[in-house]
Amino acid sequence: MITCVVTYTIDPRKIADFERFAQRWLSLVNEHGGTHHGYFLPSEGASDQALALFSFPSLAAYEEYRTLFGVHPDFVAADALRDETGCVLRYERTFMRPLLPRGEG
Secondary structure (H helix, E strand, O other), X not given: OEXXXXXXXXXXXXXXXXXXXXXXXXXXXXXXXOEEEEEEOOOOOOOOEEEEXXXXXXXXXXXXXXXXXXXXXXXXXXXXXXXXXXXXXXXXXXXXXOOOOXXXX
16 A cells, blocks of 8 residues: 655645635545545645645555546646635655554555
8 A cells, every 4th residue: 555645835825725625625535545634734824835645545546537637528627726816836746654453554
């Protein structure tokens, strides 16, 4: 299993737009072979950081999912929402492997 951790720098004035963007990706990851663990949004103070965590069975499965970017209409629409609203200022991906209690995962 591989888990993708996406760290976003968001425009805090556009949190509602970011939430709409995030809701679309929650569905898309789950519909296309992954398990989305959720988005983690700022809750106190003036924060411009958000996180997303989602897993795929393997890096190859993630790469297959990535072939849909820029091609599949739902992926294009989700990216357009991000770009048109300017809710995401930048983001970076990190791949991690989870260490789970024995017998899980």
